[in-house]
Amino acid sequence: MWQEYAIILIRGIGLGSVYALIAMSFNIVKVSSGILNFAQGNMFVLGGMLAYAAVALFGQPSFIVWLLLIPVAAIIIAVVLLIQGYLTLLPLSYSDDQQSWLITTMAVSIIIGAVLLLVQGPNALMVRSIFPNVPLFGMRVPAPFLLAIGLAVFWYVVLQWFLSKTLTGLAISALWQDPVAGRAAGLKVRRLQLLAFGLSGLIIGSTGFVAAPIITIASDSAVAYVLNGFVALVIGGVASNTGALIAGPLVGVAAMLATFKIGGEFQGLVSMLILVGILLIRPEGIFGSTAARRV
Amino acid sequence: MLEVSGLCAGYGRLPVLRDVSFSAAEGEILLIAGENGAGKTTLLQTIGGLIKPTAGSIRFEGRDVTGATPEDLVPRGLRLVLDGHRVFPELSVFDNIRLGAVASKTGKVAFDTAVDQIFEVFPILKQKANDKARSLSGGQQQMLTLSQAFVSQPKVLLCDEPSLGLAMALMPPIMNFLRSWAKSGTAVVIVEQHVQLALAVAARGLLMQRGSVVFDGTADEFAAETGIIAAPH
Amino acid sequence: MTSKISTGEHMIAARPSTARTGPSILDRSAKIQVVIGIAILVVATVVPSALGLSYWIGVINLATIYIVASVFMGLLLVDAGQVSFGHGAVFGAAAYAVGVACGMHGFSFPVGILFGVAAALVIGILFALPALRVQWFYLGFVTLSAAMVFPQMLFAFDSLTNGLNGISIPFTALNTPTAIGLSILSILSLVLGSLAILTSAIFPKTKLGRRMRVAAASPEAAQSLGISPGRMRFTAFMIASFGTGLAGVLYPPTVGFVSPNAFHLDISILFFFAVIVGGKGQPLGTIAGITLLYMLPNVFLAQLVEYRPLVYGLVAFLVMLLMPSGIIGGIVRWLTLRQKPQAMPALQFSQIVDATQSAKHPVGDIAIEIEGLRKVFGNVVAINNVSMNVRRGEIHGLVGANGSGKTSLLNVLNGFTNSDAGSVKVNGKEITSLKARDVAHLGVGRTFQTPRILEQLGAWDNVQIGLDAKLSPNPTRVSPAFVDSLRDTLGRLRTESIPHGQRRLLEVIRVILTDADILLLDEPAAGLSPEERVAFAGLLRDLRDKLGLTIVFVEHDLDLVARVADRVTVLESGAVIASGDVASVWENPRVKPLFVTVRHA
Structure with missing residues (x-):
């Protein structure tokens, strides 16, 4: 009995670390430009596809090759996000209508999904982990669950250092608090925002690559990841990476519990109820300071 | 230091500035006064690079900088401080000051010296260095925005209504700070409605009306023209 | 303080509006x-x-x-x-x-x-x-x-x-x-x-x-x-x-x-x-x-x-x-x-109220009565045991340093924040447990430090929402000619093109239009030039003398306060340190530090 719960717990935390990473990649773009990038889910799936492509090209990679391929995948997705970021920010600079990103980021998500469907068809891709299952508490846990936890901690540490210790990171984290004051202070606003998009690409690309064996890599699986990442973001508090790191696993465990106990078709409902519940009880999240409420 | 000639600008197609010319020399404080909507803020924002001029020229240290953006202007030493004591509310006081040095590439030593000077003039900022900027009062936030500009060591400082929303008793330390700043060689251009306060430290005064400069003279001439007497010395 | 600066002739004139056709619903x-x-x-x-x-x-x-x-x-x-x-x-x-x-x-x-x-x-x-x-x-x-x-x-x-x-x-x-x-x-x-x-x-x-x-x-x-x-x-x-x-x-x-x-x-x-x-x-x-x-x-x-x-x-x-x-x-x-945009003309304060009207105000000499009011945010005491009252038909100035609790007090008076202790009576009615909108229905109107002129609404709509909120079917107290000319002017403007200083005044006009008999104004004169302040002081007096309104205003400009306020209350760290007529309060040694002294260079 307890073993079943241990499985749920470990897998939930692993999957939840993926949600935490998605939330962190949301955060950095959000604090610099106010944009919530709906296409982030597809970027994540693309990262997973790179893992599939790597196997298709090189066969099952050795550990060293696999390790080297992580930054490669991260950089490829970062470039894709740089292009997306450039195009998303473009209309914002010449129009007073500042909500076009709602549509453009969703449209990019639809476009990527459509291309994946054309290239790949409706079926999900399977990626086999290069690591054997890890024995833990007398059961065998697929390694990517544990790797995802490690990756979340890694990116958390990197982001905390970058955003508070370096001047560039500090500027990125401050920009959206007052973009005009930022401009007046001579900050290169557009360039910093693009940098944030790129960074979010590094995070999400590496996540997709590492977690590939435990996620659904399909043309229509992105929305569910965006949604769960967003739930983690809200529970943790928007703009708080610490919150994301803690909330992600909570969401993951809840989702696993729902799948095991009530059945997969209710997983969406459970996520939604968690989201609604949190927003009703504590709209600013656990670590958030800027409230979702405007009254 | 700063020469503006024939400057025209506006929002969209709505003209606000009409043929504005004036100059500011290093080490002096220039006051710009005028009614609500006369174009004072637009003038500062155009010089500071936030609004593109439609005609005329802006010269800074003898070089043409018309239409340059703050990204270019701040590293060269021209810095605008917006009205309404705008800080980055979620950052600490010290991080707000640090951000002031990003664009200007102020060296470590110069930065530390500048911070020491600031903490000497505004000890409250030192006391609250690790607090979030949103916890400061309006007056302290105004001190902070000026400090943020100070560490970038500009040669020309444009300061938009430093008194807006502040208790008047808070103004003397801020005005005195600007005065000693100017003495170090910076040209300070301030827009201020509390003309009395500003005239006490300004060398010259400029009066704007509906987008044009209608008077330009020394502080004393300005006082005589407008009938406003500088705050008691 | 006198001024020789001309105020400009480019102002909204009160034109007779007989030729006006009814406003069309759709543009x-x-x-x-x-x-x-x-x-x-x-x-x-x-x-x-x-x-x-x-x-x-x-x-x-x-x-x-x-x-x-x-x-x-x-x-x-x-x-x-x-x-x-x-x-x-x-x-x-x-x-x-x-x-x-x-x-x-x-x-x-x-x-x-x-x-x-x-x-x-x-x-x-x-x-x-x-x-x-x-x-x-x-x-x-x-x-x-x-x-x-x-x-x-x-x-x-x-x-x-x-x-x-x-x-x-x-x-x-x-x-x-x-x-x-x-x-x-x-x-x-x-x-x-x-x-x-x-x-x-x-x-x-x-x-x-x-x-x-x-x-x-x-x-x-x-x-x-x-x-x-x-x-x-x-x-x-x-x-x-x-x-x-x-x-x-x-x-x-x-x-x-x-x-x-x-x-x-x-x-x-x-x-x-x-x-x-x-x-x-x-x-x-x-x-x-x-x-x-x-x-x-x-x-x-x-x-x-x-x-x-x-x-x-x-x-x-x-x-x-x-x-x-x-x-x-x-x-x-x-x-x-391709249409030529229009600039916003200056508002002529003296035309806003053109006739004395017999006000049908609630009876009683005291408009607002505050007793032992206290409000704490976290570990900051924003309002500390404040007791004061505002008489009907007076202009009451609220002054004090930044962070002394002036805006917090206004927020309690119009129901935005609930107090932790004490009582506030408006027109004799206890309001401490009421919501802001209910306080508004009692005839309390307010303006904000940052004017709420909303770009999501048309320029005239921003004023009309004041009329929408009118508490009684009586004809408006603002000069109809002024309202008509304002509608004409604003009808042709985009909200974005209203200069910031004018927004503050439009907000004041909006709140007058609601028929509120108590106005709470938060720094209404900020950003006004010296001569505009003189004109604004005249408007406040008109509102008091001709319409019988009660006005509480927060203001940093002590000259303006001295010029128009009947009584004044000084706050420090959330507490009242002086209250009464201007002359006596100004003499209070605890109030002196509020005044400006610029050392000579």
Whole structure:
């Protein structure tokens, strides 16, 4: 009995670390430009596809090759996000209508999904982990669950250092608090925002690559990841990476519990109820300071 | 230091500035006064690079900088401080000051010296260095925005209504700070409605009306023209 | 202090307004768009029927239904400021209710309509409840997840919904052409579509529409005008769900079939995209949006089945890149750019109040009575045991350093924040437990440090919302000539082009128009030039002497306070350190430090 719960717990935390990473990649773009990038889910799936492509090209990679391929995948997705970021920010600079990103980021998500469907068809891709299952508490846990936890901690540490210790990171984290004051202070606003998009690409690309064996890599699986990442973001508090790191696993465990106990078709409902519940009880999240409420 | 000639600008197609010319020399404080909507803020924002001029020229240290953006202007030493004591509310006081040095590439030593000077003039900022900027009062936030500009060591400082929303008793330390700043060689251009306060430290005064400069003279001439007497010395 | 600066002659003159024609409800652009829009719907409906093209009849009916749903989605988004990515669930619920009622239980279509609209309203209420607490993209995600869950639930409860198989209902009678050549269904879609386009144009010009916009743009401003933002959001969801429900009930007869796959997230996104890609707030917008996003990929490029989502995504993306205000919004902008913009003339204070009026104010000498008031935020005591009163018909100045609690006090006086202890009586009535909107109804109006002149509303609308909030049917106390000339001037202006200093004054005018007899003004003179301050002081005196208003104002300019205030209260660290007439308070040694001393260089 307890073993079943241990499985749920470990897998939930692993999957939840993926949600935490998605939330962190949301955060950095959000604090610099106010944009919530709906296409982030597809970027994540693309990262997973790179893992599939790597196997298709090189066969099952050795550990060293696999390790080297992580930054490669991260950089490829970062470039894709740089292009997306450039195009998303473009209309914002010449129009007073500042909500076009709602549509453009969703449209990019639809476009990527459509291309994946054309290239790949409706079926999900399977990626086999290069690591054997890890024995833990007398059961065998697929390694990517544990790797995802490690990756979340890694990116958390990197982001905390970058955003508070370096001047560039500090500027990125401050920009959206007052973009005009930022401009007046001579900050290169557009360039910093693009940098944030790129960074979010590094995070999400590496996540997709590492977690590939435990996620659904399909043309229509992105929305569910965006949604769960967003739930983690809200529970943790928007703009708080610490919150994301803690909330992600909570969401993951809840989702696993729902799948095991009530059945997969209710997983969406459970996520939604968690989201609604949190927003009703504590709209600013656990670590958030800027409230979702405007009254 | 700063020469503006024939400057025209506006929002969209709505003209606000009409043929504005004036100059500011290093080490002096220039006051710009005028009614609500006369174009004072637009003038500062155009010089500071936030609004593109439609005609005329802006010269800074003898070089043409018309239409340059703050990204270019701040590293060269021209810095605008917006009205309404705008800080980055979620950052600490010290991080707000640090951000002031990003664009200007102020060296470590110069930065530390500048911070020491600031903490000497505004000890409250030192006391609250690790607090979030949103916890400061309006007056302290105004001190902070000026400090943020100070560490970038500009040669020309444009300061938009430093008194807006502040208790008047808070103004003397801020005005005195600007005065000693100017003495170090910076040209300070301030827009201020509390003309009395500003005239006490300004060398010259400029009066704007509906987008044009209608008077330009020394502080004393300005006082005589407008009938406003500088705050008691 | 005297001034020789001329104040300029360029001011709003009080012109006689006898020649004024009644204000037209719709502006020219909206009128033209409504006419074109309805004409398009009529032609598109009549032509295929006349030619007997049954495929096209179905396509046009479905597109019209989608347009209706998008119009109501737009009402939610543009007028009420609520982001819903789940509008497809409302639409789907209505369609499924008809399907279940008529297809599985044999009810007639009119009964099905009742079920459908009821189902839509139920989903609407489910969306409205979180909307009472959260806003913007938070709400967007809640509704998005609802839209994802909706088809899953249709599967999960397959005994009720027939699950994957869906429900097939022919509705032949509705689809048979009548005597005039159109089927009943076509007539219903056409009428509903035309009404929807008309609604999208007229709604923003109604009192409810304006109040919804205020509530969306600034909940504080709304509350201070006696509007409940929560109630406005709820109303918006109900109206939107009702309209979308009507569209949804026409879906089963049009398609002849309902299945879970028809109501995926995609349809919610389609409605949302149609509004923005077409042009937010433009009556023709949803027609353009649905044409581009639904007709183009699904009908005109129907052969390229597998490229549909790609075309759809690309069209939306490119339109937003090239025309961030949407197709129709972009065209309207381009057309209006060629008109010469107008500058805002200065406001002439002396003309605002032109006649003495016998005020019918509540009786009693004390307007506001504060006793032992205390408010703590975290570990900061914002208001510390404040007791003071404001006499009826006096101008009362509130002064003190930044952070001394002046604005906190105003916030308690108009009900924004609840105090921790003490009592506040306004016109003799205890208000400490009342909400801001209820305090507003008692005749307390206020302005804000940052003026709430809202760019989501037209320039004149920003003043008119004051008239909307009028507490009594009495004629307005502001000079009618001034109101007329202001309406003329502002009617031709864009809100963005109102200079910041003028916004503060417009806000003061707005609050006078509400008939409030107690005005709370937060730094009303900030940013005014010395001579404008003189004129403003005159306005405050007029309000007191001619209209008998009671005014409490926070001000840093002690000269202005001395010039106009009857009495003054000085705050320090949340506590009253002096209160009384100006002369005696100014002599108080504890007040002296507030005065300016500039050391000589």
